Amino acid sequence: MAENYQSREERRKQHASKQKKKGGKQPSKGIFKRIFLILIALGIAGMLVGAATFAFMVKDAPKLDEKALKDPISSKILDINGELITEVGLENREYVNYEDIPKLVEDAFLATEDVRFYKHNGMDLIRLGGAVLANVTRGFGSEGASTITQQVVKNSFLNNEKTLSRKAQEAWLAFQLERKYTKQQIFEMYVNKIWMSERSHGVLTASHIYFGKELNELELHEAALLAGMPQSPENYNPFKHPDRAEKRRNIVLSLMNQHGFITKEEMKAAQAIPVESSLVKEEDRKRNDSPYDAFVDVVIEEVESKYPDLDISSDGLTIYTTLDTKAQDYVEKMLSSNDIVQFPNDEFQAGITLLDTKTGEIRAIGGGRNQEVKRGFNYATDSKRQAGSTFKPIMDYGPAVEYLKWGTYHTLDDKPTTYSSGQQMNNWDRKHMGKMSLREALARSRNTAALQTLQAVEKEVGLDKAKEFVNKLGIDMDEVYESSAIGTEEVSSLEMAGAYSAFGNEGFYTEPHSIKKIEMRDKTTIDATPKTEAVMQDYTAFMITDVLKSVVKDSFGTGKQANVPNLHLAGKTGTTNYSSKEKKDWQIQSGGVPDIWFAGYTTNYTAAIWTGYPNMKSSIAPKDQKIAQALFKNLMAYVSKDVDTPDFKMPNSVEKVAIEKGTMPAKLASEFTPKDQIIYEYAVKGQAPKEVSDKFEKLDAPVNVNGSYDQLTNEIALTWEYPEEAEDVQYEVSVALNDGTEQPLQVVSEKGIKIANPVPGGIYQFKVVAIRGEMRSDPAAVKVEIPIPESEIDDGFGDGDPMDDFEEEEEIEDGTSGNNGNGNNGNGDGSGSGWGNGNGNNNGTENGQGGGNTSGGDDTNNGSTNPDGTQGSGGQ
Incomplete structure (x- = not known):
């Protein structure tokens, strides 16, 4: 019994122990269960919140409207005054049903x-x-x-x-x-709704415009091109940008191969076909009937490039633009007729951009002459040609003023100049004009001076700083070379106008733009105005502007024919040239050039004009090389009429300085510099020249000038004193006899001279001037009177024969002695004596009995001496 009890007791303890262990796990299991339930609750709550949020977001979603699904909503384009110009999206729309869309076209769009x-x-x-x-x-x-x-x-x-x-x-x-x-209906909606540039919607319309084909006639490479366009229709427009369109087409072909629509061989074969090979020829394209087409082109491209998510053709936008219709009308009139400017032929082209100088807003666009093709090539925005000398303020002189703080007086030497490589640089006229100021060098457009300027920038701060200056003005420049000094960069009229406007706007640049505001269908708006940025110091803008005023207003400027009287105007000409090989291969006529530019501005407007031929093998004849200036002049005069146009204001960072011409380096004019040798220029405050020119500064005058007559030697001894420390000083001696005309006598290095055989009774007035180079002193003077020997004194009662009382007197200098008797005809510098009347020619001196005398001047003078010694009429 005891054993059984023990056994039962042990079993009871064991059972109690198990129950205890089992009871210890129970709380852990409950925690996990609660966490699981909480997570489920949170998940349900999250779903409910998410669903509620989603419901809130979509509560204002519009209802499906079948008409809206099939018909795009056009966009309105308004001018600067809010007046409607045109609507984009109403034209060029052809509908195609799904069953008429070839599988090739569908595959291209699906793959893309x-x-x-x-x-x-x-x-x-x-x-x-x-x-x-x-x-x-x-x-x-x-x-x-x-x-x-x-x-x-x-x-x-x-x-x-x-x-x-x-x-x-x-x-x-x-x-x-x-x-x-259905999927087929949705695909049909899509291919008919898409914007395809050229103011068109849908793939069928695009097929007609670009290839002149029905959809079932398209080849693989053509279908791929169309499928690639919706991502960016303007950028991939094959008429305007065939290179971009081809790259995009090849991407579509690779996608078709990647997704199994075509083989690799088919892809490569299609990619090898030039995109332009099957495009509709320009002369066969649909003619233009739209108002202000060139400007509207710019608006469409601006929306496309800056707001790629917007579709101007179907989004129902209201676009507030910067267009001045009056200016645009005038530009189109200039280009479409010969009423304002005479053009040589119909092939001659021009591109014009007119901006508001302060805001960068485009006021008018001249896209070209005889533009009959809708959405055709725009010579103001699409054409990129070398800028010639219009690039010099941007590439050379602007950076020199900005970084080196050159003044407009900075002296350059128009002399034979080489690139760092040793290659010779030439001016357009193959001549050199020597030292000149920065102002004159730019106004005359001297190439050697421009290269020296860029080389100075390169030496002091590096070419990267010059590139930075250019890029901040809206011109993309990857690399700068010394050859860029004379304008090798390819730019458009729009870009040049933007860059020049910054000089006219105190150094502030605003990207040229055609759109101020875009309003959506739901009335939300986008502020499309670009930010204005400081791109240069105000002193740079002002000084370059003042120099460019000389281009159109000074006699040595190259742009005088662009000047508008009474208008504060600055500008620069530009000409490009052919290489020797091009001249030979293309048989270019003498004096012919490929491009002529003019860019300039007032405080209100900036305009850049390009002229030339589409094919550079056609050159601009010399007689037509002023057309760009004529276009500029007429446009500026028109838009500035009855408009207040203030002059460009000098900023506090600039000071005006008087510079002496020809000094190199430039020196300040002294108080002795002649007025015609002074030019007034501008300097960055604190950077003006410190040294004053001494070129025209007066020397000290000689002192203690003494003159005496020695009867024994019959000589006048003239002496003076001068500081011993003075170097390289000479002395110019001049003399006047008896109040006659002053004549130069000698230039000597010694401090004295002697004059032999003076005229008895003569009164000599000597002047001595110290000279060194072009520097002169004030004169120092002394008077010497020569006595008459007693043996020659007459009592005044002669018998008319002067030989009874006087001996013939010595000649002075190269003069010839006068005739005796009546005292007539004393010639040259000779002297004659006699009674009665005497006539003197050419500085002759005649002494009449009784003391009367007559002296002739440089010209013939007839003088008379009366017997009583008084001087008669006609003497001098």
């Missing part, structure tokens, strides 16, 4: 835009996952995952903001669209 289109229900979750990852790693909006269905919804009902609300509405409407319509 939505290869899983027939597998998803409006949202491609696989593609969405990749886009979400990209947005997390690279920022929201960095990559989209829109399906064709979503694109139809977005283009039909929504704006293009990249917000969660808009995305939620897009997803909701895409889901509804997929429920209401």
Whole structure:
């Protein structure tokens, strides 16, 4: 019994022990259960919140409207006064049914835009996952995952903001669209709605415009080109950008091969075909009937480049532009007729950009002459030609003033100059003009001076600083070379106008733009005005501007024919040249050039004009090389009429200085510098020359000048004193006899001279001037009287024969002695004596009895001496 009891007791203890262990685990199990329930609750709550949030986001989503799905809503373009110019999206729309869309065309679009289109229900979750990852790693909006269905919804009902609300509405409407319509109907909507540039919608319209073909006639490379365009229609327009269009087409072909629509061999064969090979020829394209087409082109491209999510053709935008219709009308009149400017022929082209100097707003665009092709080549924005000398203020002189703080007086030497490589640089006239100021060098457009300027910038701060200066003015420049000094960069009229406007706007640059504001269908707006940035010091802008005023106003300027009287105007000419090989190969006529530019500005307007031929093998004849200036002059005169145009204001950072001409380096004019040797120029405050020129400074005058007559030697001894420390000083001695004309006598290095055989009774007035180079002193003077010997004194009662009382007197200098008797005809510098009347010629001196005398001047003078010694009429 005892054993059994023990056994039962042990079993009881063991059982109690197990129950204890079992009871210890119970709390842990309860915690996990509670956590699990909480997570489920949170998940349900999250779903409810998410659903509520989603419902809130989509509550204002528009309803599906079949008309809106098929017909794009045009955009309105307004001028600067808010008046309607035109509507974009109303023309060039041809509808194609799904059953008429070839499989080749469908495959091209599916491979490019939505290869899983027939597998998803409006949202491609696989593609969405990749886009979400990209947005997390690279920022929201960095990559989209829109399906064709979503694109139809977005283009039909929504704006293009990249917000969660808009995305939620897009997803909701895409889901509804997929429920209401078949995939084939949705694809049909898509290919008919897409914007395809050239103011056209839909793939069928595009096929007609670009290839002149029906869809079933398209080849693989053509279908691929069209499929690649919707991503950026303006950038991939093959008429305007065939190189970009070809690259995009080749990407589409590679996608078609990647997704199994075509073989690798088919891909390579299609990629090898030039994109231009099958495009409609320019002369066969649809003619233009749209108002202000050149300007509207710029508006469309600006929307496309800056706001790629907007579709100007179908989003129903209201676009407020910067267009001045009066200026645009005048530009088009200039280019379309010979009423204002005479053009040599119909092939001669011009591109014109007119900006507001202060704001960068485009007021008018001259896209070319005889532009009959809709959405044709725009010579103001699309044409990129070498800038010639219009690039010098931007590339050379601007950086020199900005970084080296050169003044407008800075002296350059127009002399034979070489590039660092040793290659010779030439001026346009193959001549050299020597030392000149920066002002004159730029106004005369001397190439050697421009190269020296860029080389100085290179030496002091490096060419990268010059490149930085250029790039800040809106001109993309990858590399700068010394040859850039004379304008090798290719630019458009629009870019040149933008760069020049910064000089006219005190150094502030605003990117040229045609749009001020965009209003969406839901009345939300986008401020499209670019930021204004300080790109140079105000002293640089002012001094370059003042120099460019000399281009049009000074006698030595190259742009005088662009000047508008009474208008504060600055500008620069530009000419490009052919290489020797081009001249030979293309048989260029003598004096012919490929491009002529003029760019200039007032405080109100900036204009840049390019003229030339589309084919550079056609040259501009010398007689037509002023057309650019004539276009500029007429345009500026028109837009400035009855408009207050203030002069350019000198900033506090600049000071005006008087510089002596010809000094190198430049020196300040002294108080002795002649007025005609002084030029007034500008310097950065504190950087003006410190040294004053001594070129015209007066020397000290000789002192203690003494003159005496020695009867024994019959000589006048003239002496003076001068500081011993004076170097290289000489002395110019002049004399006047008896108040006659002063004559130079000698230039000596000694401090004295002797004059032999002076005229008895003569009164000599001597002057001594110290000279050194071109420097002179004030004169020091002394008078010496020569006595008459007693043996020669007459009592005044002669018998008319002077030989009774006087001996013939010695000649002075080269003179000839006068005749005796009546005292007539004393010639040259000779002297004669006699009674009665005497006539003197050419400085002759005649002494009449009784003391009367007559002296002739440089010209013939007839003088008479009366017997009583008084001087008669006619003497001098």
